[in-house]
Amino acid sequence: MLFFYHLLMFVLSLSIRVASLWSVKARRWIQGRKNIFEKMEYEIDASKGPIIWMHCASLGEFEQGRPILEALRKENPHCRILLTFFSPSGYEVRKNTSLADWVFYLPLDGRRNANRFLDIVQPRMVIFVKYESWFHYLYALKKRGIPSLLISAFFRKEQNFFGVMGGLLRQMLDLYDMIFVQDKISLELLKKYNIKTSFVIAGDTRFDRVLELSGMDFHHNGIEKFIYGYNSIVAGSTWKEDEELLQTLHQKNPTLKMIIAPHEIHEKHLKELKILFPDSILMSDIEKGKEIGDEKILVIDCFGMLSKLYRFGTICYVGGGFNKAGIHNVLEAAAYGKIVCFGPNYRRTAEAGMLIASQAGFSVSNADQLISITDKMIKEPESRIRAERVALDFISASKGATKMIMEHVSQKLNSFH
Numbered sequence: 247m248l249f250f251y252h253l254l255m256f257v258l259s260l261s262i263r264v265a266s267l268w269s270v271k272a273r274r275w276i277q278g279r280k281n282i283f284e285k286m287e288y289e290i291d292a293s294k295g296p297i298i299w300m301h302c303a304s305l306g307e308f309e310q311g312r313p314i315l316e317a318l319r320k321e322n323p324h325c326r327i328l329l330t331f332f333s334p335s336g337y338e339v340r341k342n343t344s345l346a347d348w349v350f351y352l353p354l355d356g357r358r359n360a361n362r363f364l365d366i367v368q369p370r371m372v373i374f375v376k377y378e379s380w381f382h383y384l385y386a387l388k389k390r391g392i393p394s395l396l397i398s399a400f401f402r403k404e405q406n407f408f409g410v411m412g413g414l415l416r417q418m419l420d421l422y423d424m425i426f427v428q429d430k431i432s433l434e435l436l437k438k439y440n441i442k443t444s445f446v447i448a449g450d451t452r453f454d455r456v457l458e459l460s461g462m463d464f465h466h467n468g469i470e471k472f473i474y475g476y477n478s479i480v481a482g483s484t485w486k487e488d489e490e491l492l493q494t495l496h497q498k499n500p501t502l503k504m505i506i507a508p509h510e511i512h513e514k515h516l517k518e519l520k521i522l523f524p525d526s527i528l529m530s531d532i533e534k535g536k537e538i539g540d541e542k543i544l545v546i547d548c549f550g551m552l553s554k555l556y557r558f559g560t561i562c563y564v565g566g567g568f569n570k571a572g573i574h575n576v577l578e579a580a581a582y583g584k585i586v587c588f589g590p591n592y593r594r595t596a597e598a599g600m601l602i603a604s605q606a607g608f609s610v611s612n613a614d615q616l617i618s619i620t621d622k623m624i625k626e627p628e629s630r631i632r633a634e635r636v637a638l639d640f641i642s643a644s645k646g647a648t649k650m651i652m653e654h655v656s657q658k659l660n661s662f663h
Contacts (some may be wrong), residue, residue, distance in 0.1 A: 251381055251414055252356075259354055274334035278351040283362055289348055292368035296325045296659075299369040301352055304333035306575065307375040308340055310398045313454045313648040314373060314655070315345040321652065322659060328367055332378065339549055355380040364390065371658055373397060374422075381414065384421035393423040393658050397651055398450050401432040402594065408439060419443055426651055429596055449647035450597070456553070456581035457645055464554045468532040469505070472544050473558055477624050478503040480559030482552045482579070485509055486518075487568035488589065493522045494613035495620060500542060502620070505555055507546035509565060509574070519545055553578045561585045561623050561630070563616070567592055567609070576601060583638035585623055585630060587616055597640075606637035 265272035290297075298318060302308045308331070318327060329346035331337040341349045353359040360382035372387055372394040379396070387394045396419075401407060407415045419425065419441045426448035427433050436445050481492055484506055496504060506523075508515060520526060526543035527536065529551075546555065556562050562579035566572055567589020576598050579586045586607045592598035601607025610616045623630040 248381070248414065255355055271334050274338065275351070278334065278337060279353060282351060282353050283366065286348075286350060286363075286366045290328070290366055292366070294326075296370040297328055297367055298322070298325050298371050298373070299328045299330070299367055300346075300373040300375065301330045301378055302332075302336055302375045303378050304331065304336040305339055307378065308336050309455060309575065310451050311373065311375040312345065313451045313458070314397065314651060317648055317652045318655070319345060321656065325370070325659070328369065352380075355382050357382045357386075360386040364392070371395070371655065373655075376400060379415065379418040381418055381421075384418055388421045394421070395651070395654070396422050396425045397448070398452070398647065399425050399427045399432060399445075400429070400450075400596070401427065401435045403435060408435060416441065424654060426647070426654075431596075446650075448650045449644055450577075451647045451651070452575065452577050453641055453644040454646070454648040456575075456577045457641060459553045459578070460557070460581040462554075464557065468529075468538065469544070469555070469558055472527075472532075472538050472541075473503050473505070476501065476503040477560040478505060478558060479561055479563055479620065480505045480507075480555050480579070480584075481563040482507045482556065482565060483509045483574035484563075484565035485569055488563070488565040489519065489522055491610070491613045491616050492563070495617055496523065496542065498613075498617050499620065502542070502624075504543045505546065505558060506543060507552045507555060511547045511549070516545065516547055556584055557582045559584055561587065561620060564588045573598060576607065577641065580606065580637040581641045583634040585619075585633050585637065587619055597644075600640060601637065604633075604636045604640060606633045606640065 262272050262275050266276050300311050300315060302311050315327060318325060326347040327345065329343065329349045330352040332352055337349065337351055343349060353363055364386055369392055372392060374394065374396045376398050384394060406412050416439055420443050422443045425436065425443055425445040427436065427445055428450045430447060433445065433447050479502060481488065481504065492504060492506065508519065523543040525541050526545050527538060527541040529544060529546045529548055532538065556579040562584045564574050564576045564579060564586055566574045568591060572591045572594045573588045576586045576588060576595065580601060586601060587610055588598060590609055590611045592609055598607055602609060608619050610619065
């Protein structure tokens, strides 16, 4: 099994190098790891105090780990924090976060890389978020007696962990000291496959994060002026298929204001959006002082605002549901007590199914369905208010994962004193 894992690492590295010939993201993946160990040796001095290392695949996992980082900063100010990412999507956005003392790309998994990395960092504890499991890193941590946690873990029977070739992946799960899973289905799968590591249901730390965000005061004169007197839909993390649905909705209901925060905001995509929505204005133009006229669509061409934007929607739409990877974070919208619509590929997202079951979330397969739901919720405010209350109750009832995880973290850290 380990031979095939090494082969997979080789193929992964080779494919990214080939893709770098045309892909900016792949080039960043490679360039970000150039001389990575020399950079770490220069910046990190493990003798100056305990280090806690958190690893996230990308930006979504960072948001799940963020409540833990904030709690670590508050409760253990003597500890220093190393944050690593696998993907440029996370690193490029969060490389300057104040929640970590250092932010690096994670060197590709391998026995030599893992041991050199740990020789430099010498972490007191390691926290992996959701799915990230790298054999040689986990094996080296176990061998050195460094506790490792997997938080907000989410498992389903169709995952590779539980397939015919999942033996090595399940061995990786056994290398953790503790696994905090999101739900009962994940827990039962770990039991069924006799995972020896301790595990417990803690829930999803994102619930704590989105509740915190929704409770923060936020005003924006430009946005408030744009939607004043109108019903509106806030669409976040949208892809091409989502935007085509929104275009049809706009054509059918031209008085409905739209705030669209696309997943990609490079120049080419912004030009494509201008073709789809000629009567649109960019957020950057508003920030530069451009007056808002008769535009019905506001395109957010900057990162970092989405979690605050959902509060401005009469209803919300979360993108990604027409892609293989599935929908993006529906919790950010539900935390404001908003009805959430999304595409049909939501099965890997447990909270989306829960929102559907409570009639606070709606999956749409085409523009007609989105138009129907939007019209109903605007014309029947009683139904909308009832669904909004259910959405907020769902989020509020699911908080507490951060507290449970931090109790375990504190116990482990105190054992070193």
